[in-house]
Amino acid sequence: MKSKRAVLHGILLTVGLLAVDASAAEPEGRLRLAVAQSKSPEVFERVELSISGMPEGGNPFDAESVTLDLEVVSPSGKSVRVPGFFTRDFARKLEGNREVLTPKGDGVWRIRWLPVEPGLHRLTAVAKSNGQLVGRAESAIDVASSKRHGIARVEPTNRRYFRLDDGTPLFLNGLCACWHGSRGTYDYDDWLAAYQKAGINYIRIWMWPIAFGIEWDKQDKLRYRMDAAWQLDYVMTEAERRGVFVMLCLDYHGIFEVKPDYWGGNNYWPRHPYNATNGGPCKTQNDFFTSEEAKRLYANRLRYIVARWSAFPNLLAWEFFNEIDNEYAYLKHDDVVAWHGEMGRRLREMDPVAHMISSSFTGGSERPDLFDLKQMDFSQYHSYNEKHPARMVAEKTARFFKKYNKPFFVSEYGTDWRGWKPDTDPHFRALHQAIWSGAFAGAAGTGMTWWWESIHGANLYHHWSALSEFLKGTGIGRPDMRPAEFGNGQGPVLALGVAARDEALVWLLDKACDWPDGAMMADPAAVAGAKITIVGAADGSWSAEWFDTGTGKQVATNNVEARSGTIALEPPPFKVDIAARLKKTNR
Structure with missing residues (x-):
């Protein structure tokens, strides 16, 4: 198989950083920043600067030894500092079933910057060695307007969902691919x-x-x-090209473990x-x-991570740890929480575009003081x-949102933590219910399933594609959308839904197939004659479109009336x- 060349999408500029002559009376006044650009970058398009003329010697990974920073002043007068990073390029090839990477050339210095407004930006690159200025250069770049949507944020009005900088709602339809x-x-x-x-738009x-x-081994x-780092560059770039957001988990709990696991x-x-x-x-x-020295080392790594990956507009969030409470035999919870607060502040100061921040526990250890931190943007x-x-997703969504008033989603789901167990879910109903229920429980995303390699091997993507088709053109994630209220007595179905003043999305699950109930039934009986009521709806005429959740195709339509707030x-x-899209037809 031929090697595919990794192409970083964005604008590549070449910057000459001129050395400061310490003997000159006014050394910085004679420096220039040479920028060669084929076209103007656009707002929210990553700009990559290749830097030459950096001082030789020192450790390029230690910010106390050598640093490169870009000061950017935007047309509105806002100023941000963008750290630079040292890197090396690689070529990849597939030998049998194994990827082989070969270094290409010498190491180079780069800066990645994401402009967030149009117009002329003033750039100043500054290099330091052992804290002393050794290089400075200036230039300007004109940034064009664009239709790109921007960075993922917490929706500020009701804080239940995510949205992009231009206001576009962002509901996460995804899975883990760690x-x-x-x-x-x-x-x-x-x-x-x-x-x-x-139609999957999120991975972890x-x-x-x-x-x-x-940074995980002795050396x-x-x-x-x-x-x-090059591999992560490649994957982040490919994910961006495919329209996929990434939550980047920075550390794994096993770095603290001394005993082999399961x-x-x-x-x-x-x-x-x-x-030690x-x-x-x-x-x-x-x-x-x-330890202050450990925190210094970690903050140094944070600076490198921010420098290298913060300019990717498809970076959903930084996640400090995966399931840190797995190691509480060795760790003190209060110290872990205090560290998250401190490192969250440092990360917020470093990140020029302020990506969201979170962290995670196991399901068996819910501790409110971590997600209460203002540095944690969602739970x-x-x-x-x-x-x-489905009941689990609905219950957790309601409880976590009430407790923290922040977006929430189930970021890992599996029927068994020990492995892929299709024998207990032969028709993949647990998988399906975990995915679909998130959209109708008021969560910020689907239940994010584990065992991605097995999912790919079994080609189970229709569970996501059907949901993607169903959600097209809906208002999922709009600020006024919240869990719907249903009347008593839903009969043989479990009803979940979200609703706004003029729209509702409803999902009905046959209780007889509420996993593990009915898991082994290959052809369960049809549900006929079910009746449910939605309360709190605006009176008037509504349309109801019913969809097959296996295909995402419409199977029926009808008109209904809301009277005294009830449909x-x-x-x-x-x-x-089965799922339904309801729209108010008279305003």
Whole structure:
């Protein structure tokens, strides 16, 4: 198979950074910033600056040794600082079933900047060595307007959903795809193409020892792994091209573990570069969260991560840890929370476009003081081995939103944490119900399923594509949309829905197929004659369009009247589940 060349989408500029002559009376006044550009970049289009003339010597990964920063002053007068980073390019090829990376050329310095407004921007690049100015250059770039939507934020009015900078609602329809196998980035070529085709717009990626981790082994302290960083560049770029947002998890709980887990590994503390045994500052795992030197090292890595990946407009959020409470045998919760507050503040100061921030626990350890932090922009929950996934999603969404007044979604879901278990869900109803219920429970996204490799191998993407088709043209994620209220006595169905003044989305699940109930029934009986009522609706005429949730195709339409705030719905006969789009037809 021929190697595909990685192409970073965006504008590539070449910048000459001129050295400061310390003997000159006014050395900085004679410097110029040479910028060669083929066309003007657009708002929310990543600009990549290739820098030459940086000082030789020193450690390019240690901000106390060498730094490069870009000061950007926008037409509105706002000023931001964008850190630069040192990198090395690679070429990839597939040998058998294994990706092989080959370094290309010497290391180079780059800056990635995401302009957020049109007009003429003034740029000043500054290089320092050991804290002393060694280079400075200036130029200007004219940024054109665009129709790009911008960065993901918390919707500010009701804070239930996400939205983009131009106000476009963003409902997450996705799954976890946290690491690759031996095929490396070639795995993501296949997966992301399938995701785009299915209308999937979100994945989660881990930076950890198996994939994408840049500082986790004995020799990695302030010597970041350029091959893993290049792979993450490639995947982030391909995800952007495919319209997929990424929550980037910066650390995995196993970095603190000393004992092999259920799978016989994932115990990386003996190899961690911050471990005192390896020359680091931490005598114990908890020192990671309290030692000033450990925090300095971590903040240094944060600076590198921000420099390299904050300019990707498809970066949904930074996630500090995956399931940090898995290691509470070694860690103190209060120290973990205080660390999140401090590092959240530092990350917010570093990130020039202020991406959202979160972190995660296991499903069995819900601790409110972490998600209460103002640095945590949304809350999340991991669900495994829980029955009735739709009820679970609805209950967690309601409770977490009430508690934190922040967007919430189930960011990991599986019928069993120990592995892919189709024998307990042969018709994939638990999978389907976890995905679909998020859209109708008032969550910010679907239930994000685990076991992505098995999902890809079984080609189960119709569960997402059908939901994507159903949601097209709806107001999912609009500020005034919230969980619908249903009347008593839903009979044989579980009803979930979200509603606004002139629109409602409803999903009905046959209680007899509410997983694990009915899991083994290949051909369950149809539900006929079901009746439900929605309360709190605006009086008048409404249209109801009914959809097959397996295909996303419309199967029936009818008109209904809302009287005294109540709509009576009678779905056509269906098996397992059915969904409806309701629109008010007279204003």
